Amino acid sequence: MSRRVGMEASFAIAEAVKLAEAEVVAAYPITPQTHIVERLSEMVADGEIDAEFICVESEHSAMSACVGSSAVGARTFTATAGQGLELMHEVLFVASSSRLPIVMAVANRALSGPLNVWGDQSDVMAARDCGWIQYFAENAQESFDLTLCAFKIAEDPQVLFPVMLNIDGFFVSHVVEPLYLLEKEELEGFIPPYQYPFPLDPRRPVTMGAFAPPVLCTETRKALEVALQGTRETILRVWKEFGDRFGRSYKPIETYRTEDADTILVGIGCYTETASVAIDTMRARGEKVVMVHLRLWRPFPFPEIRAALQGAQKVLVFDRCIILGGPGGPLCSEIKSALYGEEKKPKIFNFIGGLGGRDITPRQFEDMIARGREILDSKVTVEYETIGVRE
Amino acid sequence: MVTAADFESKTEIKWCPGCGNFGILAAMKDALAKLGLSPEKVLVISGIGQAAKTPEFMQCNMFHALHGRALPLATAAKIANHNLKILVNTGDGDCYGEGGNHFMHAVRRNIDLTVLAHNNMVYGLTKGQASPTSERGTITRVHQHGVIMEPFNPLAVALSLKAGFVARGFSGRMEHLSSIIQQALQYNGFSLIDVLQPCVSFNHVNTHRWYSERVYELEKENYSPADYMQAMVKAQEWGNRIPIGIVYKQDKPSFTDQVFALKDGPLVDRTYSPEPLRELLKEL
Numbered sequence: 001m002s003r004r005v006g007m008e009a010s011f012a013i014a015e016a017v018k019l020a021e022a023e024v025v026a027a028y029p030i031t032p033q034t035h036i037v038e039r040l041s042e043m044v045a046d047g048e049i050d051a052e053f054i055c056v057e058s059e060h061s062a063m064s065a066c067v068g069s070s071a072v073g074a075r076t077f078t079a080t081a082g083q084g085l086e087l088m089h090e091v092l093f094v095a096s097s098s099r100l101p102i103v104m105a106v107a108n109r110a111l112s113g114p115l116n117v118w119g120d121q122s123d124v125m126a127a128r129d130c131g132w133i134q135y136f137a138e139n140a141q142e143s144f145d146l147t148l149c150a151f152k153i154a155e156d157p158q159v160l161f162p163v164m165l166n167i168d169g170f171f172v173s174h175v176v177e178p179l180y181l182l183e184k185e186e187l188e189g190f191i192p193p194y195q196y197p198f199p200l201d202p203r204r205p206v207t208m209g210a211f212a213p214p215v216l217c218t219e220t221r222k223a224l225e226v227a228l229q230g231t232r233e234t235i236l237r238v239w240k241e242f243g244d245r246f247g248r249s250y251k252p253i254e255t256y257r258t259e260d261a262d263t264i265l266v267g268i269g270c271y272t273e274t275a276s277v278a279i280d281t282m283r284a285r286g287e288k289v290v291m292v293h294l295r296l297w298r299p300f301p302f303p304e305i306r307a308a309l310q311g312a313q314k315v316l317v318f319d320r321c322i323i324l325g326g327p328g329g330p331l332c333s334e335i336k337s338a339l340y341g342e343e344k345k346p347k348i349f350n351f352i353g354g355l356g357g358r359d360i361t362p363r364q365f366e367d368m369i370a371r372g373r374e375i376l377d378s379k380v381t382v383e384y385e386t387i388g389v390r391e
Numbered sequence: 392m393v394t395a396a397d398f399e400s401k402t403e404i405k406w407c408p409g410c411g412n413f414g415i416l417a418a419m420k421d422a423l424a425k426l427g428l429s430p431e432k433v434l435v436i437s438g439i440g441q442a443a444k445t446p447e448f449m450q451c452n453m454f455h456a457l458h459g460r461a462l463p464l465a466t467a468a469k470i471a472n473h474n475l476k477i478l479v480n481t482g483d484g485d486c487y488g489e490g491g492n493h494f495m496h497a498v499r500r501n502i503d504l505t506v507l508a509h510n511n512m513v514y515g516l517t518k519g520q521a522s523p524t525s526e527r528g529t530i531t532r533v534h535q536h537g538v539i540m541e542p543f544n545p546l547a548v549a550l551s552l553k554a555g556f557v558a559r560g561f562s563g564r565m566e567h568l569s570s571i572i573q574q575a576l577q578y579n580g581f582s583l584i585d586v587l588q589p590c591v592s593f594n595h596v597n598t599h600r601w602y603s604e605r606v607y608e609l610e611k612e613n614y615s616p617a618d619y620m621q622a623m624v625k626a627q628e629w630g631n632r633i634p635i636g637i638v639y640k641q642d643k644p645s646f647t648d649q650v651f652a653l654k655d656g657p658l659v660d661r662t663y664s665p666e667p668l669r670e671l672l673k674e675l
Contacts, residue, residue, distance in 0.1 A: 058459065
């Protein structure tokens with residue numbers, strides 16, 4: 001039977017990696033991810049998990065080591081954050097284009113500069129186009145469940161893509177919450193034994209990382225994109241199977257209080273849980289507001305977003321990252337591009353906040369929604385507003 | 392007259408009480424003052440780590456860079472303005488791990504700057520994982536059965552790459568360390584000072600007392616830092632007796648001395664004057 005325990009999300013991820021029987025963990029310490037790999041290291045040392053823990057000298061080496069171990073057919077896990085993810089950047093593309101099913105947890109953190117170790121989503125958003133399946137967990141329970149699902153999705157023969165599980169740094173990674181842990185017997189058969197179809201093996205030689213001249217590069221990039229888009233079905237199937245077996249279902253987007261809304265607030269990551277408190281308060285006052293939060297980020301859930309936002313008059317998008325020199329927040333940019341071709345389009349406005357670990361209270365979300373409606377009722381003159389900024 | 396107080400910053404110092412970094416910071420300020428180097432002539436550059444916080448706690452030109460990347464930044468700063476006195480404050484993880492590749496090539500380049508590597512044999516900022524200089528068998532949260540790799544020997548590596556100034560200091564001997572820093576700053580070329588430093592929170596073996604019982608000053612031992620092979624032998628000495636002081640010193644041209652374009656002064660002081668080139672092109 002599943003056990004209800006109090007545990008921080010970092011440790012919950014480590015528990016899931018143990019249950020998934022990862023064989024290699026290669027990592028480098030960086031705040032706020034460190035607890036995940038420290039816990040895994042203890043598990044390896046105590047013999048709780050039959051895995052090799054490789055301590056490397058940088059995150060670039062960590063991801064390179066993951067590519068190496070995954071390429072020989074070992075089930076591979078790593079975790080990082082912020083600058084660490086950016087240092088891995090060039091290797092992320094090698095992992096996805098080599099179709100290596102590495103699983104990585106990222107405790108989302110701000111990027112330098114200024115130097116800041118606290119949470120926002122600048123790191124994952126800067127790596128959003130690296131060809132990985134990317135999704136978000138908002139609490140410890142989701143972190144545990146979705147780490148288990150990550151291995152099953154990544155290694156599915158129809159997928160063979162690396163998966164990045166994002167959790168907000170500190171607000172999720174370091175918070176102790178109640179959650180249900182699954183036992184080994186309960187999980188039986190959920191994650192099949194890992195069988196990478198083309199491992200580097202002297203008995204069956206293969207070539208990896210080969211050169212592709214102009215005559216081939218377009219086709220391989222296109223094939224990669226088609227394959228990544230094609231992972232949607234497996235992601236949905238695995239999340240449904242998890243729900244059927246263990247009672248907790250996950251969807252590419254989650255909606256909260258969807259009945260008769262005129263304004264929809266869209267977000268991604270754990271701040272949406274705070275925002276849902278504001279939604280409750282406002283609905284109790286009779287205001288027709290709704291929350292839509294994305295779980296799946298790559299491949300982007302275009303059909304689900306279009307369906308969810310179709311009937312709304314006003315859409316407000318909350319981002320925890322600024323695209324410097326671009327249109328504002330990355331989430332809003334994607335939402336606008338998803339809806340541009342639709343005949344019936346809502347008015348959209350973007351708010352940016354929660355940068356570098358700054359908290360946003362439910363009351364601030366209420367103010368944001370009121371302010372957003374006001375802006376959309378008048379003439380919109382700016383791309384976005386920044387919450388609580390001192391100018 | 393320049394005093395150590397001129398380098399005092401108003402920023403609250405965020406190191407643990409008893410941290411070896413305090414001794415290094417004091418020695419550095421003392422050395423700068425004794426050489427009469429005023430804050431505007433000094434550039435302190437760091438990467439990431441507890442050591443790398445140092446420039447935040449000083450009043451002078453500073454750049455707190457990315458993890459491992461202090462040396463490439465410092466190299467370019469020196470080339471663009473070789474009138475600046477550059478001190479790189481880095482740690483064993485920052486300099487010998489994440490920035491290890493840069494360390495090797497900075498030595499080879501013989502760029503005129505001083506590296507103060509705060510070596511506490513542990514990752515302090517991320518709470519106590521083993522670093523490149525941790526000894527075999529060191530037990531940490533990550534290395535539960537002890538480190539199984541050989542420790543990085545910064546002095547021997549620098550010597551093998553023909554560094555012209557290789558020294559070791561101890562944060563607990565401020566005056567001695569200040570004297571080494573002064574000589575390093577006066578040396579024309581790449582100078583490495585590996586500074587032994589206790590980490591009061593995460594290294595309970597190599598403590599202040601542990602070092603105090605073992606370190607001895609080379610200057611008091613009739614030791615000549617001019618002998619390369621002897622320096623290599625000293626670089627390997629570790630255990631009951633640990634040498635501190637200047638292990639090796641030899642003059643040779645620095646990188647900026649050898650670049651013809653820098654002979655007329657720092658790049659930053661030059662004006663853009665394409666006229667002579669136009670004249671030259673006409674001749675062709």
